[in-house]
Amino acid sequence: MKFSCERESILGLLQSVIGVVERRQTMPVLANVLVVVKDDQLSLTATDLEVELVAKGTVTVQQPGEITVPGRKLLDIVRALPEGAQLTVTVEGERAIVRSGKSRFTLSTLPAAEFPTIEDIRAQQTLTISQAALKRLLDKTHFSMAQQDVRYYLNGMLLESNGKTLRTVATDGHRLAYCEAPMDTPAAELQQVIVPRKGVLELQRLLSGDGSVELMIGTNHIRVQIGHIRFTSKLIDGRFPEYGRVIPTNPPRVVTADKDVLRAALQRAAILSNEKYRGIRLSLKPGVLTVQAHNPEQEEAEEEVDVTFTGEDMEIGFNVNYLLEALAVIDGQEVQLGLTDANNSCLITAPSMPHAKYVVMPMRL
Amino acid sequence: MYRYSCMASRAILHVDMDAFYASVEALDDPSLRGKPLIVGGTGPRGVVAAASYEVRKFGVHSAMPMREALRRCPHAICVRPRFERYREVSRVVFDIFHAFTPIVEGLSLDEAFLDVTQSLRAFGPADAIAAQIKQRIREQTGLTASVGVAPNKLVAKIASDLRKPDGLVVVPAEAVTELLDPLSVRKLFGIGNKTALQLERIGIRTLKELRAAPDALLRPIFGRYVALMKARAAGIDDRPVIAEWDEKQISSEETFDTDLTDVRTLHDQLARLADRTASRLRAQGWLAGLVVVKIRRNDFKTYTRQARLQPATQQTRPILSAAGRLLNEWHQEQPHAAVRLLGVAARDLSAVPQLELFASPEQERERELDATIDQIRAKFGHGALYRAAALRRAK
Numbered sequence: 001m002k003f004s005c006e007r008e009s010i011l012g013l014l015q016s017v018i019g020v021v022e023r024r025q026t027m028p029v030l031a032n033v034l035v036v037v038k039d040d041q042l043s044l045t046a047t048d049l050e051v052e053l054v055a056k057g058t059v060t061v062q063q064p065g066e067i068t069v070p071g072r073k074l075l076d077i078v079r080a081l082p083e084g085a086q087l088t089v090t091v092e093g094e095r096a097i098v099r100s101g102k103s104r105f106t107l108s109t110l111p112a113a114e115f116p117t118i119e120d121i122r123a124q125q126t127l128t129i130s131q132a133a134l135k136r137l138l139d140k141t142h143f144s145m146a147q148q149d150v151r152y153y154l155n156g157m158l159l160e161s162n163g164k165t166l167r168t169v170a171t172d173g174h175r176l177a178y179c180e181a182p183m184d185t186p187a188a189e190l191q192q193v194i195v196p197r198k199g200v201l202e203l204q205r206l207l208s209g210d211g212s213v214e215l216m217i218g219t220n221h222i223r224v225q226i227g228h229i230r231f232t233s234k235l236i237d238g239r240f241p242e243y244g245r246v247i248p249t250n251p252p253r254v255v256t257a258d259k260d261v262l263r264a265a266l267q268r269a270a271i272l273s274n275e276k277y278r279g280i281r282l283s284l285k286p287g288v289l290t291v292q293a294h295n296p297e298q299e300e301a302e303e304e305v306d307v308t309f310t311g312e313d314m315e316i317g318f319n320v321n322y323l324l325e326a327l328a329v330i331d332g333q334e335v336q337l338g339l340t341d342a343n344n345s346c347l348i349t350a351p352s353m354p355h356a357k358y359v360v361m362p363m364r365l
Numbered sequence: 366m367y368r369y370s371c372m373a374s375r376a377i378l379h380v381d382m383d384a385f386y387a388s389v390e391a392l393d394d395p396s397l398r399g400k401p402l403i404v405g406g407t408g409p410r411g412v413v414a415a416a417s418y419e420v421r422k423f424g425v426h427s428a429m430p431m432r433e434a435l436r437r438c439p440h441a442i443c444v445r446p447r448f449e450r451y452r453e454v455s456r457v458v459f460d461i462f463h464a465f466t467p468i469v470e471g472l473s474l475d476e477a478f479l480d481v482t483q484s485l486r487a488f489g490p491a492d493a494i495a496a497q498i499k500q501r502i503r504e505q506t507g508l509t510a511s512v513g514v515a516p517n518k519l520v521a522k523i524a525s526d527l528r529k530p531d532g533l534v535v536v537p538a539e540a541v542t543e544l545l546d547p548l549s550v551r552k553l554f555g556i557g558n559k560t561a562l563q564l565e566r567i568g569i570r571t572l573k574e575l576r577a578a579p580d581a582l583l584r585p586i587f588g589r590y591v592a593l594m595k596a597r598a599a600g601i602d603d604r605p606v607i608a609e610w611d612e613k614q615i616s617s618e619e620t621f622d623t624d625l626t627d628v629r630t631l632h633d634q635l636a637r638l639a640d641r642t643a644s645r646l647r648a649q650g651w652l653a654g655l656v657v658v659k660i661r662r663n664d665f666k667t668y669t670r671q672a673r674l675q676p677a678t679q680q681t682r683p684i685l686s687a688a689g690r691l692l693n694e695w696h697q698e699q700p701h702a703a704v705r706l707l708g709v710a711a712r713d714l715s716a717v718p719q720l721e722l723f724a725s726p727e728q729e730r731e732r733e734l735d736a737t738i739d740q741i742r743a744k745f746g747h748g749a750l751y752r753a754a755a756l757r758r759a760k
Contacts, residue, residue, distance in 0.1 A: 027576075027599075028542070149675060150683070173676065174719050241723040277715065319719060343720065361720040 001065025002090040003037045005057075007081050007100070010042065013055040014075040016229050017046035019202055020053050021071040032068035034115040035089070035096075037061045045117060046071055051199045052118050053206075054230040066112035069096045077105050118232050121218035125191055127161050128214050131226065133181040135207035137168040138200060140179040140356050143325045145197050146172035153238030156196040159215070159222075161187050166215075169243045175322040175360040176243060177329075184212050193217055194240055199233030206231055247359055248347045251338030255289060256308040259335040259350070262289075263327045265303035269293040270320040272301040279363050280320040284339070285313050293320070316342045317365030323348075326358035374538055376491035377606060378479040379513045379521035380498060382458065383530035385475035386415035388508050389454050390444050401441040405431050405664060410624075412703070414446045414664035418530060428664055428702055448665060451475075454506055461501045465494055468608045473668055478518050480606035492535040499533060516541065519602035523552050541600035546573035553597055557697040560586060572598040607655065607671055615651065616659075617641040618708025624663040625704045628696055635692050638709040639685040646684075646711055647739055652677040654713030656684050658691040661706035662699075670695055677715055680731050681738075684711065 014033070022030045034045040042059040045052065077098060081087065087100035091109065098105040138157070146154035149172065158169040167180040195203070199222070206226050207213075216223040223232045266280070273280050273293035283290040284307075291303040316339065323346075327335065332352025339346050348358040382388065386404040391397045402417040403425065411431035423438040435441060455474040462469045465488055468480035481494050488494045495512040502510050511532040513524025520541055524534040536544050545552075550572060551561045563586050569575050575583075575598040583591045596602070617638045625631050635658070646653055654677040661667040670691040674683060688709050696702075724732070741750050 027595075171722060173721055173723060176722060246722045277719075345720075345722065359722065361722050363719050 001035075001037055001067055002062040002088065003042060003059045004062070004086060004088040005042065005059035007078055007083065007085040007087060009057050009059065010044075010087070011075075011078050013042065013044045013057050013228075014071070014078060016055045016206070017044050017053040018071055018075050019046075019205060020048045020051045020198075021046045022048045023072075029068060029110045029114045029116075031070055031072070032110055032115065033071040033074065034066065034068050034112055034117065036066040036112070038064040045115070047116060047118075048198070049116060050196055050234050051202050052232040053202070054232075056228050056230075065091060067091050067096055068110045068112055068115050069107045073107060074098070118221060121216060121221035121223050121232060123216035123218050123223065125187060125189070125217045126214050127166060127187050127191075127217070128184040128212050129166055129181065130184060130212050131207050131209050134166075134213060134215075135204065137166065137179050137181055138204040138207070140329050140353075141168045141170045141177035142200055142204060143329070144170040144172060144175055144177035144358075145200065147197065149173070153194055153236055153240055156194045156236045157200045158192060158194055158240045158243070160192045163187055163189070169240070171241070171243065174319070175326070175358070176246060177326070177356075177358050178243065178247065179356040181355060191217060192240060193222060194236035194238060195222055195233055196236050199231075203231055203233070246345065247357055248338060248340065248345060251340050251344075251347055253284070253309070253311040253314065253339040255284060255337040255339065257289065257305055257335055257337070259327060259330055259333060262305050262307075262335060263324065265291050265305045266320055266324055266327070269301040269303050270324065272299045273320055277363065278319045278321050279317055279365055280323075281315060281317050281365055283313075283315045284309060284311075286310050314339065314341060316346070317363040318346070318360060319363055322360045326360065330356075330358075374516055375480060375482045376485060376494075377515055377517055377521045378481055378491065378495055378498070379515075379518065379525040380458075380462065380477050380479065380495075381511050381513075381525045381529075382475035382502075383509045383511055384415055384417050384421075385454075385508070386446055386451055387417040389451055390447075391417065392507050393450070397442065397444075401438055403431070403434055403438075403441045403443050404446050405434075405443065406445065407431060407443055410663070412662075412664045414666060416441075427666065428662060428699070446665065454508070457506055458502055458508075458510075461498060461505065464501075465498060468606050470606045470608060470671075471669070473666060478521065478606045492533070495533055495535070499531075515600075517600070517602040518604055518606065519554075519597055520545070520600045522554070523548070526552075542573075542576075545598065545600050546571060546576075548572050550575050550598070553594070554698050555590075555594065555597065555694055557700045559700065560697070605673075607673075613714055614657075614710045614712045615642055615645045615649065615653070615714070616657075616708055616710030617645070618659060618706060618710075620661075620706045621704070625707075626701070631692060631696065631704060631707065632689060634707050635688055635709065636685055638707060639688045640681050642709045642711050643679060643681040643684045643735070644739055644742065646679040646714075647735060651711070651714040652679050653684065653711030654715060655711070656687045656691070657708075657710040657712055658688050658695070659706070659708035659710065660692070660695055660704055663703040663705045665705070667706075668695060671712075673713075677713070680735055682731055684709070 036043045040058055040061050043056045045054045081100050085100045090097050096107045096109050145157055149155055160167045163186050165180045166183050170177050213224050213226055220235055221232055269280055269291045272295050274295050281292045289305045289307045294300040326348045330350045332350050334351055336349050337346055346360045387402045401419040403413055403420055404415040405411055405413040413427050413429045413434045415427055416425045420438050420441050425434045425438055451474050462479055466479050466481045466484045470478040481491055491514045495514050499510055509531040511525045511529045513521040513534050515521040515524050515536040516538045520536050524536050527534045550556050550564050569578055580591050587594045654674055655671055656674055657669055657671040659669050672687045672691055738750055
């Protein structure tokens with residue numbers, strides 16, 4: 001195998017796939033990237049067995065072939081070469097040699113045959129949506145995914161299509177984020193899949209351009225081609241909870257507040273909340289929302305926020321982080337908190353984003 | 366990317382005192398120094414609690430019946446254990462650990478994990494900290510310790526054992542596989558004699574061979590833990606070092622009339638204790654974030670093993686299953702140990718319940734079952750009702 005290219009063309013490809021190269025690999029070959037050259041094309045593949053990324057670019061191919069080389073080392077070398085440098089990669093025996101100007105690097109290799117790749121995902125359905133809309137769906141909900149929960153189906157994001165719209169739902173059992181967006185072309189049937197956390201975060205990173213993308217959904221995988229990069233992730237085989245049941249409809253008390261003012265008040269109060277539980281107390285009176293926090297050292301914070309509210313007084317406790325993380329992704333100036341009582345969830349919405357809903361369960365204070 | 370923030374490299378020390386009880390005895394009585402020394406009971410049920418290196422070369426090891434030990438090394442000198450004294454020395458040693466990091470997880474009187482990742486700035490590189498700890502232990506107690514330095518608990522523990530006594534083995538992240546590859550699979554916790562023999566039968570002797578073996582071949586041996594065992598063979602282990610804070614805990618423990626060796630009986634007893642602990646959690650309104658299993662061998666050597674509970678819980682089932690896994694891990698390390706005492710403790714207690722969005726039907730059933738059991742016990746006493754697992758032994 002032998003090919004030549006400019007530093008920048010291979011650097012871009014390496015940077016796109018390096019996110020899934022395992023640092024703590026269970027199999028040595030997973031620390032490598034698969035390098036395939038043929039027909040003037042270089043293809044780099046990285047995988048952690050859950051998420052696979054393939055990046056393709058044009059190079060000058062002297063001799064086609066395939067091999068795997070240590071991913072991070074190759075990236076570090078290419079990155080450290082001078083801008084615009086020309087480099088040549090050859091495989092000689094069991095070594096891969098990178099030459100550029102007066103530099104020469106000999107890297108260890110493992111056979112391409114040992115590298116696990118996901119070929120045909122047997123797509124049963126394809127959804128088409130604009131890249132911007134998909135990115136927005138992920139951005140607005142990803143923070144509510146669980147991490148290492150025993151309920152493994154929560155350690156990911158639900159993608160659901162009802163034919164016209166695509167929905168994303170993430171929840172860790174304490175709070176939930178929901179967002180929906182119209183698809184470019186209608187899809188046939190109702191479909192639910194759960195994309196694992198790692199896959200969601202990687203996909204989110206890759207989405208940046210204009211135009212549309214196709215989500216190809218197979219029984220066990222989801223695949224998305226984004227420009228020159230092909231993203232494939234395993235799906236979580238499990239049943240996502242019935243999220244519709246826990247999104248309140250028409251909560252009796254609706255509080256309207258300036259999002260930035262409320263957020264700043266919560267951030268300040270959070271400083272003196274218990275570091276472990278992050279509990280704060282919200283006291284609601286007509287026109288005023290009072291935020292109180294205290295910690296085991298008996299330090300206290302109190303904030304008053306002017307709000308639009310005319311109902312009955314009430315008090316409720318929350319993990320302040322859950323409220324802050326939801327407020328952080330809300331667009332526009334105005335936010336609405338829909339409340340029932342101290343034992344029921346709070347619905348956070350904003351008039352400027354009717355397609356997103358956030359639900360936070362209270363804490364008993 | 367923030368994905369990686371939690372994966373930053375750690376510096377973990379495993380410190381293991383060399384032949385601790387025997388060394389303390391030799392320290393206090395200079396006439397015993399350099400002699401073949403066994404600490405343990407001398408009665409008919411007596412077992413070896415510790416053996417000096419002079420005796421170990423005759424194949425004597427801790428937990429061996431005293432009669433057998435004396436057959437192998439008839440000229441050994443036996444002394445009765447003085448646990449009060451060992452605890453005293455242990456406190457000095459643990460104080461030294463705490464001078465370098467607050468994150469110290471004691472495994473027994475003479476063994477601990479230390480996470481010094483946050484101490485590197487103040488005290489220099491991990492190998493220098495390890496050397497200082499060894500030196501201070503020598504200065505303040507006159508004893509030697511063996512230390513393993515590695516990016517995680519698994520490798521640190523293997524490393525500390527490599528050059529005993531008075532060893533210091535440093536394994537940088539990039540040298541982990543090189544170090545582990547040639548080692549026997551028996552070095553891995555979770556692989557006892559039985560499992561090792563099964564592996565040898567399919568031609569797997571070293572960790573390298575285990576790491577490279579196809580999953581299909583390992584599945585009959587490890588079941589759903591194939592990926593975990595392969596990860597361990599590759600030196601991957603992200604279990605945190607869990608410091609023992611001086612905090613509230615709820616625990617149930619029991620000393621048995623006769624020492625227990627049968628693993629099923631141990632699990633039956635564990636089920637009873639976990640049930641009792643969970644029941645107390647519910648009665649007092651706590652959720653546990655950590656479960657700790659305490660095991661005392663018949664030679665009084667005491668071990669603790671702990672695991673996080675995520676999400677925090679007060680239900681019997683998740684507490685029992687976590688405790689069961691810990692007991693299994695320990696038992697695979699010490700398949701022939703006779704157990705004198707078992708305990709199940711709940712720690713990292715939180716009183717402020719975050720309300721749940723979804724109560725799954727199974728969870729709801731479990732909750733109702735727990736509540737019903739608690740009600741019946743409140744009326745008729747704790748002994749009125751047991752989980753069937755705990756009953757088997759009573760027959």
